[in-house]
Amino acid sequence: MRKRDHNVLTNAASLLICGLLAGVVVAAAAFPAVAMSGLAAKAGAETFGALPKELTVARAPQISYLLASDGKTPLATMYDENRRDVKFADISENMRNAIIAAEDHDFYNHNGVDLNGVARAFVNNSQTGADRQGASTLTMQYVRMGIAYSATHPADVIAATEDTSARKLREMRYALQLDKEMSKDEILERYLNLAAFGNGAYGVYAASQVYFNKPPKDLKIEEAAMLAGLVKAPTSFDPTTKDGYPHAVARRDYVIDNMVKTGAITQQQAEEAKAVKLVVKGKRAPNGCVATNKNAWGFFCDYFYRWWMSQETFGSTTYDRERRLKSGGYTIITTLDKQAQTGADKAVRDAKSVNSKEAAMIAVVEPGTGRVRALSVNRNFKLDNPDKPKNKPHSDPVQRRKGKLGNYPNTVNPLLTGGDGITGYQAGSVFKMYTIVAALEKGIPLSYTFNAPKQFKSEYIIDRGNPAACAGTHFYCPTNSGLKAGGVQNMWSAFSASINTYFVPLQQQVGAENVVDVAKRLGIQFRQSKDAEFANNKEAAHQWGAFTLGVSQVTPLELANSYATLAADGKYCEPIPVQEIRDLDGNKLDVANPRCEKRFSTEVARAAVDAARCPVGDNSSTSKCGGSRTAAEVKWNVGKPVAGKSGTTDSEKTASLVAMTKQYAVAGILADPDWPQTNVKMKHKTSDGINPPVWQTLKAAMKGKKGIDFEPPGKKISLGDQRTIPGVSCLDLDRAKSRLSGAGFEPIVSSTRVTSDCPAGTAAGTSPSGRTIKGGIVTIVVSAGKASNDNGGGNGRPGNGPSSGPPSSPGRPPDRPGG
Numbered sequence: 001m002r003k004r005d006h007n008v009l010t011n012a013a014s015l016l017i018c019g020l021l022a023g024v025v026v027a028a029a030a031f032p033a034v035a036m037s038g039l040a041a042k043a044g045a046e047t048f049g050a051l052p053k054e055l056t057v058a059r060a061p062q063i064s065y066l067l068a069s070d071g072k073t074p075l076a077t078m079y080d081e082n083r084r085d086v087k088f089a090d091i092s093e094n095m096r097n098a099i100i101a102a103e104d105h106d107f108y109n110h111n112g113v114d115l116n117g118v119a120r121a122f123v124n125n126s127q128t129g130a131d132r133q134g135a136s137t138l139t140m141q142y143v144r145m146g147i148a149y150s151a152t153h154p155a156d157v158i159a160a161t162e163d164t165s166a167r168k169l170r171e172m173r174y175a176l177q178l179d180k181e182m183s184k185d186e187i188l189e190r191y192l193n194l195a196a197f198g199n200g201a202y203g204v205y206a207a208s209q210v211y212f213n214k215p216p217k218d219l220k221i222e223e224a225a226m227l228a229g230l231v232k233a234p235t236s237f238d239p240t241t242k243d244g245y246p247h248a249v250a251r252r253d254y255v256i257d258n259m260v261k262t263g264a265i266t267q268q269q270a271e272e273a274k275a276v277k278l279v280v281k282g283k284r285a286p287n288g289c290v291a292t293n294k295n296a297w298g299f300f301c302d303y304f305y306r307w308w309m310s311q312e313t314f315g316s317t318t319y320d321r322e323r324r325l326k327s328g329g330y331t332i333i334t335t336l337d338k339q340a341q342t343g344a345d346k347a348v349r350d351a352k353s354v355n356s357k358e359a360a361m362i363a364v365v366e367p368g369t370g371r372v373r374a375l376s377v378n379r380n381f382k383l384d385n386p387d388k389p390k391n392k393p394h395s396d397p398v399q400r401r402k403g404k405l406g407n408y409p410n411t412v413n414p415l416l417t418g419g420d421g422i423t424g425y426q427a428g429s430v431f432k433m434y435t436i437v438a439a440l441e442k443g444i445p446l447s448y449t450f451n452a453p454k455q456f457k458s459e460y461i462i463d464r465g466n467p468a469a470c471a472g473t474h475f476y477c478p479t480n481s482g483l484k485a486g487g488v489q490n491m492w493s494a495f496s497a498s499i500n501t502y503f504v505p506l507q508q509q510v511g512a513e514n515v516v517d518v519a520k521r522l523g524i525q526f527r528q529s530k531d532a533e534f535a536n537n538k539e540a541a542h543q544w545g546a547f548t549l550g551v552s553q554v555t556p557l558e559l560a561n562s563y564a565t566l567a568a569d570g571k572y573c574e575p576i577p578v579q580e581i582r583d584l585d586g587n588k589l590d591v592a593n594p595r596c597e598k599r600f601s602t603e604v605a606r607a608a609v610d611a612a613r614c615p616v617g618d619n620s621s622t623s624k625c626g627g628s629r630t631a632a633e634v635k636w637n638v639g640k641p642v643a644g645k646s647g648t649t650d651s652e653k654t655a656s657l658v659a660m661t662k663q664y665a666v667a668g669i670l671a672d673p674d675w676p677q678t679n680v681k682m683k684h685k686t687s688d689g690i691n692p693p694v695w696q697t698l699k700a701a702m703k704g705k706k707g708i709d710f711e712p713p714g715k716k717i718s719l720g721d722q723r724t725i726p727g728v729s730c731l732d733l734d735r736a737k738s739r740l741s742g743a744g745f746e747p748i749v750s751s752t753r754v755t756s757d758c759p760a761g762t763a764a765g766t767s768p769s770g771r772t773i774k775g776g777i778v779t780i781v782v783s784a785g786k787a788s789n790d791n792g793g794g795n796g797r798p799g800n801g802p803s804s805g806p807p808s809s810p811g812r813p814p815d816r817p818g819g
Contacts, residue, residue: 055174057146060085060194062329062584063206063285066301068336069373069579075334076292076301080326082210082285083202085584088189091204092219096188097264098228102255104138105262107188112139112179113172136168139175142191147174149194192216197227198234200284211239213282221265222273225255239280249278290382290412296345298381300336303372303417303557304577313591333580335371340364340664343700344376347693352378352670354409357395358680359673360693361416363556364701365665367564369594370573372557373664373701375416384410396675406674415673417557423527424553425671427656428647429498429630431550433563434522435507436491436611438515440604445491445720446611446713447624448506449777451748452486452494455479456501458508460545468546476545478504488748488767488777493626495645496614500549507548513541515548521599522562523572528553550647550656560667563644563658566608567665567710570600607713612643616659620710622718633685634659634695640707642698646684646691655682657694662708664701668694720773728780729765730758736780740766745778753784760785 063079100107106114114137136144147170178187197207207227208216219227229251230237237251238244253274259265265273286292289301305325308314314321324330341364348360356378364374384391384405391405399406407413414422439448460476462469470477478500480486486499494502507515516535520526526535531552534540541547557575565572573596581589614625617635631646634657644659654671670690672678683689712718726743728736733749740747756764764783772778 055143055146055178056150057190058150059584060149060202061327064325064328064330064332066304066332066334068334068338068341069371070338071333071580073338074293075297075336076289077285078288078305078326079285080323081202082200082206082287083193084205084329085193085203086189086205086216088185089217091189091192091216092224094221094224095192095204095208095216095219095227097259097262098221098224098255099138099188099192099231101258101262101264102225102228103141103231105258107138108184110137110179112175112177113137136171137175138191139179139187140171142187142194143171143174143178145191145194195231196234197230198238199240200287206285208282210282210284211280220273220276221256221259221269222252222276222278225259225273226252226278229255239278245278252278292381294345295381296376297336297341298412299377299379299414299416300334300341300372300375300577302381302412302414303375304332304334306414306417306419307577311591313589329584331582332578335366335373335577335579337364337373337701339703340697340701341374341376343703344374344666344693344697347696347700348376348378350696351688351690351693354378354380355392357392357406357408357672357674358670358678358682359408359415360668360670360690361556362666362668362693362697363416363560364697365557365560365564365575365667367567367660367662367665368571368573368596370561370564370575370596371579371594372575372577374697375557376697377415379408379415380410381412382410383412394674395672395678399674408674413673416555418525418527418555422555422673423531424555424558425654425656425669425673425676426551426649427554427559427669428550428649428654429500429503430559430563430645430647430656430658430667431519431552431554432495432498432503432548433566433608433612433645434518434524435503435510435515435548436495437522437566437600437604437608438510438518439491439506440607440717441518441600442510442514444506444510445717445773446607446622447490447492447719447773447776449488449490449773450494450502450505451488451777451779452480452499452501452505454483454485454501456504458504458545460504460508460512460543462545476504478546478549488779489626490624491611492614492624493628495611496625496630497628498615498630498646503548504545508545511542512544512547513538516541516544519547519552519562521572522565523575524552524554524558524562526552527555550649556667556669559656559658559669560665563612563660563667564665565599566605566612567643567660567662568605569602569711570598570605571596572599603713603717606711607717609643609710610713610718612645613641613710615646616642616644618642620712622712622715631657631659631684631691633691634698637695638699638702640702641709643710648682648684652681652683653678655684655690657684657691659694659698661698661702662710663705664698666694666698666701668697720776722771723774724771725766725769725778728763729756730783731763733761733763733780733782736763740778740780744774745772745776747778747780749780750782753782755785755787756783757786758783 060083061081063077063082063084065077066075067073068075192204196202199210201207201210204216208214208219212223226248237248239248256270256273260267260270289298289305292298292301308325309318309321314324344362348362352358352360359377361377366373389405391410392408394400394404394406414420418424455477457470458476461474462476464474468476480500486501489499489502526532534544561575573594578592581592610620610622613620613623615630617629617632618641634644635642640661642659642661647656654669656669658667668690670682684691723744726739728739737747754764758764760783762783764781767779767781
């Protein structure tokens with residue numbers, strides 16, 4: 001840092017001379033046509049002494065950076081002004097010398113006001129026809145910019161920049177005081193961080209990035225000279241325009257010549273620098289979610305933006321919050337996992353092109369933290385240009401006939417997270433998980449058995465004319481896919497095969513309102529108005545017979561987080577898109593911390609996950625999954641311990657799948673957001689179905705990570721109160737039923753017969769044999785009589801086929817989720 005003379009006599013002389021000049025020199029410099037008198041000089045001196053000298057400069061707006069979870073990969077930038085303050089040491093000496101050569105040769109020699117310059121300006125500007133000269137030092141220019149940036153009213157901004165003697169006086173007074181309080185290097189640092197350089201670049205850091213794609217510490221002589229030359233007239237000297245380019249070169253060369261005059265460089269260095277062809281390599285900084293590092297990441301960025309705008313930490317109004325984001329200079333490390341996000345982006349586009357009206361939507365959440373690791377859909381995150389639209393015709397025939405376009409391939413709608421009219425999609429049988437949790441909380445174990453018929457007559461009342469009603473009644477009567485009987489099922493096998501006529505009676509037993517409450521505690525928001533009417537009214541919820549079959553709308557993010565809560569042993573965490581936020585001073589903000597609470601017991605959560613291992617082809621030490629699994633390929637492809645569930649709605653208007661490990665919960669929904677009543681059948685296992693994108697995303701996210709086994713639940717919640725089944729071999733059927741009933745079991749008679757040593761028509765044994773849950777169903781196996789090489793007894797186990805489920809609730813169209 002160069003030394004300056006702060007001698008008391010020198011400063012006093014400066015104040016005195018400035019006061020005397022105030023009435024004459026300054027006014028004449030600003031208004032050369034005005035004749036000034038001795039009286040004006042005296043008045044100016046008195047006025048100058050009365051001016052305030054304490055200057056408070058508000059911190060100028062700073063750009064905020066969004067990074068991926070690795071803390072390195074750029075995601076997006078957001079700003080009102082593209083500016084990022086840098087320290088003096090991070091600004092090349094070339095840049096410091098260039099701005100002094102361009103604006104204030106005597107910067108390191110004067111005391112904030114260049115008296116010689118003021119005098120020269122006065123003499124020059126007093127001459128008729130002479131070009132106007134300014135007398136503002138870099139310190140005075142900084143004062144002017146600082147007052148403008150600190151203004152709270154437009155009139156204050158005008159006052160800070162209008163060409164008047166009053167403004168000049170104020171600048172001089174403040175400049176003299178600043179020069180006493182701050183070093184020259186500090187003033188120069190602040191000036192270079194505040195100045196405007198055009199093309200949306202404010203401050204030297206943004207300017208060096210925008211024009212040369214490098215940090216300011218690496219600027220060469222010719223680059224620094226060009227930037228310094230821009231400060232005077234950023235628009236006129238804009239090197240990115242055809243008209244501005246030659247002016248930028250001429251101004252650059254002028255600055256280089258002045259760098260020779262100030263002794264910053266030699267004449268040879270100057271000639272070499274001027275010989276370099278001016279090439280602008282950078283570009284205007286991208287701004288907002290429509291300009292993310294990768295377009296596919298725009299949906300995650302938009303989710304982050306909406307989250308930020310909902311946080312009162314950043315202001316009491318949405319206006320305040322947006323200003324904080326775009327001017328606060330935050331460094332925001334988001335939760336976006338580049339590996340998971342890249343895998344999801346590829347997976348959804350492999351399944352469906354961006355031009356497909358079906359949307360393949362994937363959300364990934366980290367259990368135990370709620371951190372959203374990926375959001376992906378086969379759409380471009382961009383506004384369709386209304387003048388030159390690229391979007392395809394609307395998929396809804398009614399809207400298409402009106403000439404309306406669909407929201408594909410381009411959209412900025414929050415398809416994955418909800419809001420702005422996006423309420424979600426029916427997800428089908430993945431909702432059966434919520435019934436399992438409610439049953440477990442009521443003390444009903446996983447081994448609870450029920451003989452699921454092909455059609456179940458429930459106690460739920462619906463419209464008599466509803467296709468879901470039993471013929472001639474107003475009772476809700478769900479069926480299984482293909483009208484098949486489910487047979488005797490427990491929670492493992494019924495969940496694995498997705499047996500509707502098991503889950504509706506189970507929901508009826510525990511109370512539909514309790515199942516809805518479980519969904520709420522797992523984070524399901526019920527955005528659709530009709531869903532909300534049912535969910536928020538206990539009496540209505542009690543009659544919501546089809547709820548367990550997934551007729552309520554849900555977003556992929558809500559779905560993923562609900563299952564993630566169970567994978568985290570019942571710890572619910574609010575979905576969050578950030579893992580660290582630092583302000584300009586490097587302070588961490590607590591708002592980025594996970595927000596979690598225990599909402600379910602560990603045993604209930606582990607038991608629910610144990611059942612969820614069955615549908616996706618996995619087993620635990622306690623699982624009794626049965627023979628049918630709706631998405632068995634997940635385990636085979638991911639190769640780690642997995643759990644989850646698939647779901648389908650009536651006529652396959654949507655398809656869904658959740659698959660998770662201990663580290664990631666991935667939810668996928670395939671639907672037409674523009675036309676929910678689509679006539680396109682949404683698929684599961686085919687390459688253009690929803691299953692491949694889900695397991696491919698999970699596989700990509702888990703690459704290089706160790707698989708962690710799910711903890712099995714305890715015996716009590718899995719198997720319940722086990723009782724010994726009494727022997728009934730060779731008893732007539734009535735006596736066999738009586739003996740089983742007396743022992744506390746619910747007997748049923750098998751419709752098939754097996755060979756045994758017992759007389760035909762009598763009981764050959766039971767299924768199960770040995771022990772089962774108290775109150776559980778015990779099937780009496782009927783003997784067909786003796787046969788050679790028979791082994792008696794038989795297991796009598798009915799086949800378990802896939803199902804697809806019942807219609808919706810009262811007043812709803814008959815959707816039949818399943819899968």
